[in-house]
Amino acid sequence: MTRYLSDSALERLREAADAPDLSGTRYRLVEKLGQGGMGGVFCVEDTELERRVALKVISVPDGEGALSARLLQEARVIAKLEHPGIVPVHDAGVMPDGRPYYTMKLVQGKRLDEYLGTTTNLSDRLRIFLRICDPVAFAHAHGVLHRDLKPANVMIGPFGEVLVMDWGLSKMLQSGEATGPLASQNSETAGATPSSMQTAHGSVLGTPGYMAPEQVRGDTKLDQRADVYSLGTILQFLIADASPAPKALVAIRQKATATDAAERYLTVPELAADVAHFLDGMSVSAYPEGPFGRAWRWIRRNQVWILLLLAYLLARTLLIFWRPR
Amino acid sequence: MGRDTSIGGAQHQFPSTRFSLIEGVRSGNPQERERALDTLVGAYWKPVYKYIRLHWNKESEPAKDLTQEFFVHLMERHLLDRFDPARARLRTYVRVCVDGLVMNEDKAAQRFKRGGDRTFVPLDFESAEGEIRPLEIAAPDDPETLFAREFARSLFGLAVDRLKHECDEKKKSVHYQLLDLYDIEEGGKMLTYDEVARRFGIKPTDVTNYLAYARREFRRVVLDELRGMTATEEEFRREAQTLLGVKP
Numbered sequence: 203m204t205r206y207l208s209d210s211a212l213e214r215l216r217e218a219a220d221a222p223d224l225s226g227t228r229y230r231l232v233e234k235l236g237q238g239g240m241g242g243v244f245c246v247e248d249t250e251l252e253r254r255v256a257l258k259v260i261s262v263p264d265g266e267g268a269l270s271a272r273l274l275q276e277a278r279v280i281a282k283l284e285h286p287g288i289v290p291v292h293d294a295g296v297m298p299d300g301r302p303y304y305t306m307k308l309v310q311g312k313r314l315d316e317y318l319g320t321t322t323n324l325s326d327r328l329r330i331f332l333r334i335c336d337p338v339a340f341a342h343a344h345g346v347l348h349r350d351l352k353p354a355n356v357m358i359g360p361f362g363e364v365l366v367m368d369w370g371l372s373k374m375l376q377s378g379e380a381t382g383p384l385a386s387q388n389s390e391t392a393g394a395t396p397s398s399m400q401t402a403h404g405s406v407l408g409t410p411g412y413m414a415p416e417q418v419r420g421d422t423k424l425d426q427r428a429d430v431y432s433l434g435t436i437l438q439f440l441i442a443d444a445s446p447a448p449k450a451l452v453a454i455r456q457k458a459t460a461t462d463a464a465e466r467y468l469t470v471p472e473l474a475a476d477v478a479h480f481l482d483g484m485s486v487s488a489y490p491e492g493p494f495g496r497a498w499r500w501i502r503r504n505q506v507w508i509l510l511l512l513a514y515l516l517a518r519t520l521l522i523f524w525r526p527r
Numbered sequence: 528m529g530r531d532t533s534i535g536g537a538q539h540q541f542p543s544t545r546f547s548l549i550e551g552v553r554s555g556n557p558q559e560r561e562r563a564l565d566t567l568v569g570a571y572w573k574p575v576y577k578y579i580r581l582h583w584n585k586e587s588e589p590a591k592d593l594t595q596e597f598f599v600h601l602m603e604r605h606l607l608d609r610f611d612p613a614r615a616r617l618r619t620y621v622r623v624c625v626d627g628l629v630m631n632e633d634k635a636a637q638r639f640k641r642g643g644d645r646t647f648v649p650l651d652f653e654s655a656e657g658e659i660r661p662l663e664i665a666a667p668d669d670p671e672t673l674f675a676r677e678f679a680r681s682l683f684g685l686a687v688d689r690l691k692h693e694c695d696e697k698k699k700s701v702h703y704q705l706l707d708l709y710d711i712e713e714g715g716k717m718l719t720y721d722e723v724a725r726r727f728g729i730k731p732t733d734v735t736n737y738l739a740y741a742r743r744e745f746r747r748v749v750l751d752e753l754r755g756m757t758a759t760e761e762e763f764r765r766e767a768q769t770l771l772g773v774k775p
Contacts, residue, residue: 204681204684206684208713210713211710211711212680214711214716215710215711216770218746219742220771223743224739225739225740263750266760299746299747
């Protein structure tokens with residue numbers, strides 16, 4: 203007769219089967235942090251360095267090795283991208299049960315979608331957006347597309363640091379795929395093996411609602427404008443509460459998420475520049491203004507000086523009319 | 528009771544290489560076909576019985592009849608020949624077939640009463656009935672969730688039995704007992720490794736290693752059992768995600 207398992211026993215066995223097999227490694231399991239479609243992320247203790255790190259491991263069977271290759275590619279991509287906005291990788295290897303893993307810095311913060319409740323100020327949100335753009339632009343400059351940018355993949359650390367996470371779907375651009383500033387920098391993708399460059403070619407990977415149309419279609423030749431589109435959807439997510447959203451900001455979002463990639467910003471720095479200009483009260487490329495619009499923006503930008511000038515003129519006028527006789 | 532073991536006859540033979548259940552059921556080789564059906568019944572009879580009891584609110588006796596009828600129906604009508612893995616998971620297909628049978632319950636009951644010469648599948652309903660009671664309290668409304676949970680319970684149960692058997696054969700019974708203590712019995716995790724080491728007469732470091740071995744083997748056995756229950760690699764991966772609680 204088959205052994206009966208209670209609900210709690212079933213849950214414990216599920217955890218036991220899913221947990222990383224750390225025997226023979228320097229790591230000791232602390233707790234599970236999260237779960238994605240491909241693998242789980244666990245908090246583990248590095249017993250040699252006496253610190254806690256995050257360990258990512260494949261959870262599902264991987265008969266053909268495609269997931270293992272992708273995890274390894276992710277680790278290598280992150281290892282190459284040394285940037286304050288990208289979590290550093292510490293170590294990679296294979297567990298005794300054959301599953302590959304890598305360890306990275308343990309980030310204890312909030313996901314962007316969870317963090318937004320703590321700040322309603324539009325300027326603060328746009329500054330966060332600019333800090334999301336930084337590591338993405340850095341990755342593009344090193345020939346790497348993220349391909350899964352969304353609020354859930356952005357972490358805000360306890361000291362306000364902004365980190366772009368989950369590079370599991372990232373892709374190395376091949377020569378000829380890049381346009382603009384990337385074209386001359388593709389030689390810096392050294393270490394990208396042919397297999398890593400071909401990973402997931404032709405297959406639709408990403409998150410619906412955040413993916414560029416060409417990514418949804420499964421186009422094989424994506425470029426940085428696919429990430430520009432995803433950043434545009436994040437911008438939309440950040441400004442959704444602003445009612446009504448400033449027209450220039452809406453125009454930036456619309457340009458970033460244009461259905462036709464040719465109508466989008468060519469690069470992330472161009473998108474970031476427009477957002478920065480908006481923050482500084484300057485004109486943005488996505489929103490052509492007429493003379494009245496320019497004048498109004500000039501007034502808003504210089505309103506303090508204008509008010510001081512008006513106050514001065516008013517005082518002088520009063521002095522003229524009410525001068526004691 | 529002796530024939531009970533034949534329900535999951537394959538469980539006690541533990542073939543070293545897994546075969547596809549669907550290929551086996553469709554096979555022209557009678558032995559392979561019988562083995563595949565044994566495996567299918569072994570994994571699914573409890574989920575089917577509990578599903579009929581809880582989701583369809585059937586009393587014990589009608590549920591037993593319907594469960595028997597379902598598997599006889601499955602075999603005689605070659606229902607699995609119509610299963611298309613591109614359209615649904617096997618688990619879902621089985622559940623939908625059960626729904627179809629129960630919805631035509633009256634007709635089925637008449638056929639069942641007439642079928643005096645058929646060979647019924649011997650099933651240990653008393654054990655399944657005993658498992659129903661705790662489930663009645665927490666039975667989810669969603670039929671798919673209920674069936675998936677009971678299928679997971681059945682498959683994990685088979686895997687635990689197989690792991691025990693394999694550990695006994697390899698003279699690693701203590702490894703299995705540690706898994707049993709920590710992951711199956713209630714309260715096992717409250718014990719420290721030192722306490723457990725004293726209880727089993729082993730070193731505390733062995734507790735870690737033995738437990739890691741048992742869990743690693745358990746994962747392997749669960750996935751191996753599951754592979755046998757699925758028709759394609761894609762279905763296997765999706766079922767594994769569900770079984771291990773991984774977000775697809």
